[in-house]
Every structure is written in structure tokens, then in C-alpha cells.
Amino acid sequence: MRKSKCGPARVTCVEPGSPADLAGIRCGDNIWKIKGTRLRDIIDLRMALADDGTHRLEVERAGRRFATALNLLGHPPGLEFSDSIFDQVKTCGNNCIFCFVDQLPDGLRDSVYVKDDDYRLSFLGGNFITLTNMKRADVKRVVMDRLSPLYVSLHSTEPAVRKKLFGNSDAPRALKILKELLNASIKVHIQIVLVRGVNDGKRLDVTLHDLLDRYSGVSSVGIVPVGISTGGRKAIPDAYGYDAASSADVLEQVDRWRPDFGAARIGAADEFYFMAGTPPPEADCYGEYPQCENGIGIVRQFMESYKKAARQMPLCRGACAGVTLITTPIGYWALALIGIEETGVSLLVCENTLFGSRVNVCGLLSGKDVARNLSCAPGVSLALVPDVALDDDFRFIDGTTLADVSRESGVNVESVSANGEALVKALKTIEMEGT
Numbered sequence: 001m002r003k004s005k006c007g008p009a010r011v012t013c014v015e016p017g018s019p020a021d022l023a024g025i026r027c028g029d030n031i032w033k034i035k036g037t038r039l040r041d042i043i044d045l046r047m048a049l050a051d052d053g054t055h056r057l058e059v060e061r062a063g064r065r066f067a068t069a070l071n072l073l074g075h076p077p078g079l080e081f082s083d084s085i086f087d088q089v090k091t092c093g094n095n096c097i098f099c100f101v102d103q104l105p106d107g108l109r110d111s112v113y114v115k116d117d118d119y120r121l122s123f124l125g126g127n128f129i130t131l132t133n134m135k136r137a138d139v140k141r142v143v144m145d146r147l148s149p150l151y152v153s154l155h156s157t158e159p160a161v162r163k164k165l166f167g168n169s170d171a172p173r174a175l176k177i178l179k180e181l182l183n184a185s186i187k188v189h190i191q192i193v194l195v196r197g198v199n200d201g202k203r204l205d206v207t208l209h210d211l212l213d214r215y216s217g218v219s220s221v222g223i224v225p226v227g228i229s230t231g232g233r234k235a236i237p238d239a240y241g242y243d244a245a246s247s248a249d250v251l252e253q254v255d256r257w258r259p260d261f262g263a264a265r266i267g268a269a270d271e272f273y274f275m276a277g278t279p280p281p282e283a284d285c286y287g288e289y290p291q292c293e294n295g296i297g298i299v300r301q302f303m304e305s306y307k308k309a310a311r312q313m314p315l316c317r318g319a320c321a322g323v324t325l326i327t328t329p330i331g332y333w334a335l336a337l338i339g340i341e342e343t344g345v346s347l348l349v350c351e352n353t354l355f356g357s358r359v360n361v362c363g364l365l366s367g368k369d370v371a372r373n374l375s376c377a378p379g380v381s382l383a384l385v386p387d388v389a390l391d392d393d394f395r396f397i398d399g400t401t402l403a404d405v406s407r408e409s410g411v412n413v414e415s416v417s418a419n420g421e422a423l424v425k426a427l428k429t430i431e432m433e434g435t
Contacts, residue, residue: 018078306420367400
């Protein structure tokens with residue numbers, strides 16, 4: 001996008017006493033230019049302010065533009081913005097046969113329907129991108145500005161399989177971009193969404209072989225099962241999904257490839273272990289957990305964090321009676337592995353009626369499901385909801401708020417960080433203060 005169509009950067013917070021505050025910038029201002037140049041995104045802004053000199057900013061307030069000087073003097077500017085992208089988010093032009101956004105029901109938060117496929121959000125936030133919409137200017141910018149690491153949804157290296165998966169005859173083009181990025185020493189984390197009968201089995205072996213041979217140098221490879229929802233706008237075949245036996249096959253296949261990848265690390269999603277009914281591997285199989293946000297190693301990381309914190313802050317047996325943790329089937333599996341019910345905490349498993357039984361991650365819990373299950377649960381004085389199920393306004397994906405759930409269920413409901421150490425601290429506080 002031409003810079004003439006960029007901006008502005010909308011200021012949402014100015015730290016008191018910061019260089020931005022001293023420059024007269026206020027919450028609600030729009031920053032249009034720095035040193036006469038418009039800004040595409042927070043990356044442009046950070047690079048423009050990379051030195052400690054004085055920077056001339058063009059600012060808009062209440063429809064009036066004015067210039068101000070921002071003098072950093074070795075300090076961060078002290079600004080927060082409404083968005084990290086100041087022009088338009090680049091969206092996906094594919095028609096993937098398994099797209100989860102296409103499967104969503106109506107009536108959810110507006111943000112979940114956005115099919116972002118923006119390399120900037122990949123760099124800034126770890127979003128997975130397909131590379132299929134990247135232009136030459138985009139690739140050049142990634143290389144020149146060292147926007148690394150990037151997170152790439154690959155799914156397959158076979159052109160015919162890629163065309164089918166992406167619903168895009170031009171999908172193989174992204175393989176050339178991937179190779180170019182790797183040759184430029186851009187770190188790339190690969191995601192492979194497995195669609196049963198399409199890109200798994202021998203097809204997965206081909207892809208993994210190619211990643212070692214033709215696309216060597218990837219930082220990590222994460223293999224996740226396709227997400228299948230029911231009751232949404234689009235249905236995909238249930239046969240694409242995995243069961244206990246087929247999940248065990250995937251895990252065996254990943255284990256066979258693990259020695260070949262070595263430091264690059266290859267891992268399967270926790271969901272495969274859950275479906276196969278086996279505990280996740282030990283921590284050394286995950287290295288530095290490069291794809292934890294992709295659901296690979298998050299259970300092991302949680303377990304290790306919880307056990308370490310519990311050794312430092314021992315929880316008394318039965319001391320948290322009356323406290324209920326809201327969770328899902330896979331969450332129950334993870335929490336049962338650490339024996340949390342010995343503390344007196346009960347686990348309330350909420351089946352997902354919004355997306356169907358195949359969707360069991362805590363981040364997609366609906367508030368209505370939580371409220372309905374809590375209303376029928378006896379003896380609950382305090383319910384804790386994992387914060388991954390909520391947005392910044394404490395809303396579930398269906399728009400229901402934490403306050404709505406508390407009112408409808410008649411139970412005091414609070415959020416808790418989905419982190420082992422944070423959970424121990426929360427339970428220790430409850431133990432000391434009482435519920």
C-alpha cells in the first residue's frame with residue numbers, strides 16, 4: 001500500500017512525564033507523520049524513533065493539525081496506540097477447505113471474523129500467515145527490515161495438495177517466497193494443519209522430507225489437527241478430523257522424524273496427545289516452546305510451572321473447597337495430570353455447544369455454556385475462568401461478559417491467568433483469605 005494512504009496512529013495512552021507527554025501529545029491524538037513520512041504500522045514508528053535525537057511529529061487533535069518536537073533523550077516515547085497496523089490489515093485471499101473462520105456461527109465478536117494474513121501481524125504477534133498474498137515489496141521489506149521471526153502456515157510442500165488445501169491455484173507460489181526468506185536468514189516457524197486423508201500419512205512424510213532438504217533452516221515445525229465446528233455457516237466433513245487411533249498414528253510419525261530435525265524441533269499439538277489418551281512428552285522435547293501459542297507444549301509448560309510454584313508455595317489439602325475451575329475436556333485432562341483436585345478445587349467441564357464437541361480448547365468457551373453449567377453445579381462459592389476465554393473487556397467469544405455469567409448463574413465468577421504459577425498464587429490467596 002502506498003504511504004499516501006497510511007495512518008494515522010491513534011494514541012490511546014500517554015505515560016505521564018514521558019517524552020511524549022513533555023512534547024504535548026495527548027490521549028486521543030492522531031500522529032500522521034514523523035519527519036515528514038507517513039506511517040504504515042508500529043514497525044515504521046519504532047524505526048522512525050530508533051535514535052535518541054529530536055523527532056518532528058505531525059499531530060492531529062480535534063480536527064486541527066500541528067507540529068511538535070519529540071525529544072527521547074534515551075527514554076522510550078511513552079505512547080500506546082489503538083492498533084499496531086495504521087493502514088489496512090492484509091486479509092486472506094485463499095479458500096481453504098478447512099478454514100475455521102468460515103465455520104463460525106453468526107453473532108460472535110466482530111474481530112473473530114477477520115481473516116488476517118498479514119506478515120506484520122506475524123512478526124509482531126506470532127499470527128500464522130500463508131505467504132500467498134505477499135507482493136515483491138512485502139518480501140523486500142521483510143528482508144531489509146529484518147522482520148524475523150515469521151510464522152507460516154505451510155500444510156504441504158506438494159503443489160497439487162497445496163492447491164486443494166488452499167483452494168487457490170496460485171498457492172504453490174508461496175513456496176518460492178518461503179525459500180527466499182530462509183535464504184535471507186529470516187527465522188520461520190512452520191505450521192502444518194493436518195486434514196485426515198488429504199495431507200497426512202505419506203503426504204506428511206513428503207512435506208517433512210522437503211523441509212529438511214529443499215527448505216532447510218526452519219526454526220520449528222508444529223503439526224496441529226484440523227479444527228471442526230458444527231452449527232456454523234459452513235460445514236466440513238467430519239472424516240477430516242482425528243480420533244484416538246489416528247492421533248496415535250500421527251504421534252508415532254512425529255516421533256520417527258524427531259531425531260532428523262534436531263535443533264529445529266518438531267512437535268505435535270497437545271490435542272493429539274489428548275485424543276490419543278497419552279500424557280504429553282517431557283519438557284526437553286519442546287526446547288524453548290517456540291509454538292506454545294499454537295497449542296504445542298502448552299500443557300507441559302503449564303504442568304512444569306504449576307509444580308515449581310507449588311513446591312515454593314505448598315497448597316494445603318482440601319483448603320480450596322468451594323472453588324471451581326471452569327474448564328473443557330482437554331483442560332480437565334491437563335489439570336488431572338497435576339492432581340489439582342487434592343487442594344479441594346473441583347473441576348467443572350463445559351462441553352462446547354456453540355462450536356460442537358470436537359472443539360474443546362478453553363479459548364473458545366462461550367459464556368452461555370459456562371453460565372448454564374454453573375447454574376447446575378452445587379456448592380460452588382467461587383468459579384475461576386481461564387483468562388484465555390476472555391477478551392480485554394472480559395467478554396467471551398459469544399459476547400457474554402463475566403458479569404453476565406455471574407448474574408445468570410448466581411455464582412461469584414472471576415478470571416485467572418491460564419498459567420501454572422499464576423494459578424498457584426491465586427489458590428494460595430484463596431487459601432489464606434478464604435473464599
